[in-house]
Amino acid sequence: MWRRLLLVGGLATAIAVAIAVLPGHRGWFDIGVYHGAVAHWVAGGELYEWVTWNQYGFTYPPFAAVAMLPMAALPWHATIAVNLALTVLAAGFLLLLLVGPLVRRVGRPRWYAFALAGCLLAALNPVRDTVSFGQVNLLLMALVYLDLWLLERGRRGAGVGIGLAAAIKLTPAVFVGYLLVTRRWRAAATAVATAAAATLFAAAVAPNATRAYFTEALWDTGRVGRLEYVSNQSLLGLVARLDPAHPDRLLWLALVAGALVVWWVRVRVRRAAGSGDERAGFALTGVLALLISPITWVHHLVWLVPGLVVVAAATLPWPPAGPVARRRLRAGIAAYVVLCSGVVWVFANGFGGPYGFLGGNAYLLVAVGFLALLPVRRGASTMVGPVRPAGRRSSSAARVRPRVETE
Template identity: 75%
Template sequence: MNAGRRRVVTVLALVTVLAVAIAVLPGHRGWFDVGVYHGAVGHWMRGGDLYEWTTGNGYGFTYPPFAAVSMVPMATLAWYPTIVANLLLTTLAAAFLLHLLVDPLARRHGWTRWYALALACCLLAGLNPVRDTVSFGQVNLLLVALVYLDLWLLERGSRLAGVGVGLAAAVKLTPAVFIGYLLVTGRWRAAATAAGTAVGATMIAAALAPDATRTFFTEALWDTDRVGVLAYVSNQSLLGLVARLDPERPDRRLWLLLVVAVLAVWALRVRRAVREGDERAGFALTGVAACLVSPVTWVHHLVWLVPGLVVLAASTRLWPPVDATARRRVRAGVVGYVVLCSGLVWVFANGSAGPWGFVGANAYVWVSIGMLALLPIGRADTDDHSGFTEHCGAVGAPRGVATDRQR
């Protein structure tokens, strides 16, 4: 069998294994979140209160009004077409991200591009956060794609850089951390564009939906009961970790101390990343930090860790590893990926008492902390950069650039 046929067989085998595993293993979420979007926006379009509508078990719309405005077309669709539209948009977002993040890596290593992207698709589909995003019908991958549109624009020196971050922050608050990234790294124009876009989108929503805007910013934003139980195992943020120490009285002071520590490490590392021309590491670190400092980071929000896995893969030759550092990176990457695929945290959904329970229930938090501290910055190893850097230079990339749930 020649190399081309072996690649086709490998990809088909992986797709088959993934399809069977996803179909057989428990964990499908029944399109819960897209159901919330569809129900709440439909209720709103019929004259109801956007933030008053809830499901039978009490979950309602938790995003800013601009998110509802952007979802208005959903109100014209029946239930199954809504699911199809959500899947189509999620697929397009994933395709954009994989092309942006993986294609340069494939060029650098001289891999067959279709094969590298096909394997990346399989690896992406295996991740627990991605599976949850798809089966909840969540918007996470769409938001990551919007933010990474700005990476693409920054690498090309475009004046439009910041628009994607601004739109994502107007839809959901977590991506606003990337405005902080642009400020910390001295991207004043892009930061102003992002902030202006977010404010402009919010003002448009306020003009179109003044009552919903008033309700969100005066009531819904501050009502933590709308989001869910902080100690629930799906909340893989620092506050979730702290809450699991004492579910009745989470120590907010400890949480704030941890947040300050994470932001300090993040600021130091992203500034270094930009100094060394590694914009992709800077973006990846910011996504990791956003997951850690957000009060609520459901498992499906952890799609923000995906770019970090690609940065780790891009930092050195994957196989065979060329030195001890490369071997450590490969081992760390494999362990992190396997943990994120495993669904380990769900084993402790009904209780996380004892030291092993605490370790296992916060497994994804540990992966996030490890990525924040250890993600490689800059590409000090120089094995076979020629094709990769040539490609980056062709598009004008800077030196060294690898050119909720609702409840």
């Protein structure tokens, strides 16, 4: 007990010190954009005309601004506090949902397992940036993964979370594609209807902002920053870094088409394998969204976290017994270390040569690896029967132990 407390306390302290000491705090920049734009809008200005000193403006659909209206009544520090509280709640929900099955399988105390998982989550560069920018990434993930929770339990209402997330930011709409590919017709219809209803509600409340967004702001890529900047870890960011002056759009479209094909095949394989849960499919879809979006800033890469959990689940029981599981564990640890490292920022001022290519696209390469190699078959399922500690397994538990994959 005491050793576990000391380990958790020491790890939490080390991560907190590293976050406080190492450079990288973003000064709540993004929530400053939300707060400033919404306050300007409430005061009678045009939502999409407001910009910061360095010409960044509000880039989300009008429904996001409607949802953020309470910000206008809050002072600056209170806005930060509310954002932090909501982010912590979203992170807690995601940990319970994603890590909970692993905790049950490894047979460790829940408080200990969740405390370690929380520390590991906080150390990730995308999570650190989400918090210090004051971003909404974890909140959107929580909405999408609420639908995972509903789907796993066969509850009505699945699709509402994806629809709301897509109305707030367009990227989560890719999960509607996942619902269609996996023939979740009711959930897909619910998601589309929810997104449409939210968008129409915003149009009724803010017709001028809606018109400005869909006719001007949506198509103005200059509002979000330079495509070639290393923080953009999308396929278009990769293409732009190959030739910043003239990014090859045809190459980008070819890469996007390739990513879509790989995603479709792997999602279909997951379904054909008869997997009892949707976790690998949701994880793959989050990776796809990161790759095909024109802009994927580092803080957006929190969508890789479910993939890390799927990899961890595919290595159970610990220590892994087979060569496939051991390779997965090593690959998962390597991906986690890269995502914690902040290595892309080393190349923020130059990404030429082979080392610049690898370092400047390191997070993107992890995402590509997840899309191609994430375990999707039944043996990798996070929800296959319980795994008990060695020496305590009953005969009935032994019969439901996941098989070891050989491919």
